[in-house]
Amino acid sequence: MTDKQLTIGLFGFGVVGEGIYNVLKQTPSLNARVKTICIKHAWKKRNVSAELLTTSYDAILEDPEINVVVELIDDADEAIKIVTKALQQKKAVVSANKKMIAEHLPELLSLQKEYETPFLYEAAVCGSIPVIRNLEEYYDNDMLQAICGIINGSTNFILTKIIDEGLGYKEALLLAQQQGFAESNPTLDVKGIDAANKLTILLAHAYGIVTPPNKLLHIGITQIRAEDAGLADEKNYKIKLTAQARKLSTGAVAAFVLPQFVTNESQLFYVKNEFNGVVIESTLSDKQFISGKGAGRYPTSSAVLSDISALRYDYKYEYRKLNSVVKNLLTNDFYLKVYVSFDNWNDINREDFEWLEEYHSNEKRQYLVGVIHFEKLKHCTWLYKDSVSLIVCPNGIIENIELRKVQKRSLELAGIV
Numbered sequence: 001m002t003d004k005q006l007t008i009g010l011f012g013f014g015v016v017g018e019g020i021y022n023v024l025k026q027t028p029s030l031n032a033r034v035k036t037i038c039i040k041h042a043w044k045k046r047n048v049s050a051e052l053l054t055t056s057y058d059a060i061l062e063d064p065e066i067n068v069v070v071e072l073i074d075d076a077d078e079a080i081k082i083v084t085k086a087l088q089q090k091k092a093v094v095s096a097n098k099k100m101i102a103e104h105l106p107e108l109l110s111l112q113k114e115y116e117t118p119f120l121y122e123a124a125v126c127g128s129i130p131v132i133r134n135l136e137e138y139y140d141n142d143m144l145q146a147i148c149g150i151i152n153g154s155t156n157f158i159l160t161k162i163i164d165e166g167l168g169y170k171e172a173l174l175l176a177q178q179q180g181f182a183e184s185n186p187t188l189d190v191k192g193i194d195a196a197n198k199l200t201i202l203l204a205h206a207y208g209i210v211t212p213p214n215k216l217l218h219i220g221i222t223q224i225r226a227e228d229a230g231l232a233d234e235k236n237y238k239i240k241l242t243a244q245a246r247k248l249s250t251g252a253v254a255a256f257v258l259p260q261f262v263t264n265e266s267q268l269f270y271v272k273n274e275f276n277g278v279v280i281e282s283t284l285s286d287k288q289f290i291s292g293k294g295a296g297r298y299p300t301s302s303a304v305l306s307d308i309s310a311l312r313y314d315y316k317y318e319y320r321k322l323n324s325v326v327k328n329l330l331t332n333d334f335y336l337k338v339y340v341s342f343d344n345w346n347d348i349n350r351e352d353f354e355w356l357e358e359y360h361s362n363e364k365r366q367y368l369v370g371v372i373h374f375e376k377l378k379h380c381t382w383l384y385k386d387s388v389s390l391i392v393c394p395n396g397i398i399e400n401i402e403l404r405k406v407q408k409r410s411l412e413l414a415g416i417v
Helices: 015-026 076-088 098-103 105-115 131-137 153-165 169-178 193-207 226-234 297-311 374-378 401-413
Strands: 006-011 032-038 068-071 092-095 144-150 238-247 253-262 275-282 286-293 335-342 353-361 366-373 389-398
Touching (some): 006 297, 015 032, 098 105, 105 193, 144 193, 153 238, 153 275, 193 238, 226 335, 286 297
Parallel strands (some): 068 092
Antiparallel strands (some): 144 238, 144 275
16 A cells, blocks of 8 residues: 555635645645635635635646545535546545435445545544444444434534423524534424435445435424423433434344434433434444544544545445345334324324323323334324424334234233223
8 A cells, every 4th residue: 555645626615624724734744735725705715825726616627636526515416516527537535515425325336436436425424433434344244233323413412402401492403503513504404304314324334225315214303392301301311313224133224313212221321412422233242332523623624634544545435235245125114112292182193003002191292102113104294293293212113013012912901001
C-alpha cells in the first residue's frame, strides 16, 4: 500500500466544509490538499482565498489533477449528479449525504463496480461513530444477528428533554432548534425519515439487503404524548426512536424505525441528548455497543476526515454481504408487542390485534398493550393519526406466535384479558 497524494475538489463550504479545509491545511501528514471549492452563492464572504472558489461543477469534475471529490451539500438531487459524474471520471468520492445515498443506492453500487472507484460515506450514518466500517470489517461474516440503534441525534435530544426534564414536545423541539440539533424544518428527523435513510444504508452493509427507504416502516416522535412519557417514567423506561434490523430464525430479516420503550438493562437507556448509540449483536460475540455524537460540525468532520485518510491507501467498501452466495431478504412475517395510546376506541381498530395483554383508561387517555402482525401494522391507517401513539415494547419482536398464544390463554384463564 502507498500513501498517495490526494488532490481534493470540495463541494460545499458550510461549517463542515470549512472545517475540513482548515484541518487539511494544518495537517500535512494527511498528504491531502484542497485545490478547488465549488460553492452555490458567489456573493457570500468566505474565509478562504477567492482563487480556490468556483460555481462550476466542471471546474472540479473535469480537472484531471483532482482525484478525490468531497461532497458536502444538502441538496440530494444535485448531490447525485455530482457523485455520478465523479465516479464516471474515476475520482474517489466521500459524502455525508444519507438521503442521496439511501434513495440512489442501487445505481451508486453499480457505478462503484463499473468504474472500480471508491465511494465512502461513514459520515452519513451516526456521525463520529464508525458503524459502517465496523460492519464492513468486523462483522463481514454471517454471524450478525441484530442491529438496534439511536441513529438520529435530533429526536434523541427532544425525547431526553421530554422524558428526563418534563418539557412538552413543542418546547423541546424549539430548544433543539435553538441549540442547532434540529433544522428549522425538522420533518425529516421527527417523522423518522432520516433514521429510515440511515437504516437503508446499514442494511446494505449488515445483511447485503438493498431496499428503498420508503419501503421500511417508519414513524417518528410527533405523536408521543405526555401520558406516554408519564407511563415510561412510572415503569422506569426511556422512550427512544430506534432503528432495528434483526435476523429471524427463518433467516429473513425484520427491519423498521419506531419509538420503543427501553429498559435500564439496555445500553441505549443511557444514551442522552444529541448522542447516538448502536448495539450490534453477533452469534459469537454477543452484544457490542458503540456510542458518540451523531451529528454536528465536529463529529461529521471527524468521519469525513477518516474517509479521506483511508483513500490514501485506496480503501474501498467490499460489500461482502451483497456479494455473498447467501442472500438475505426482508420479511414482514413476524409480530410486534406494542403499547398504543389513544383518545377513544374509534381512533384504532381493535380487530387488528392478535390479542390484548393490557388495557387501561382514564379521563384523559386510554392505552393498551397488544400483539399485532407486522404486515397488518404496515397497513394500519390509524398508525399515522395524531391522536394515536404507538411504542414498541422491550424485546417486542415475536416469532413463535404459538407459544405466545398459550401465554395468552393463561392470561384469559386468569381473567386478565
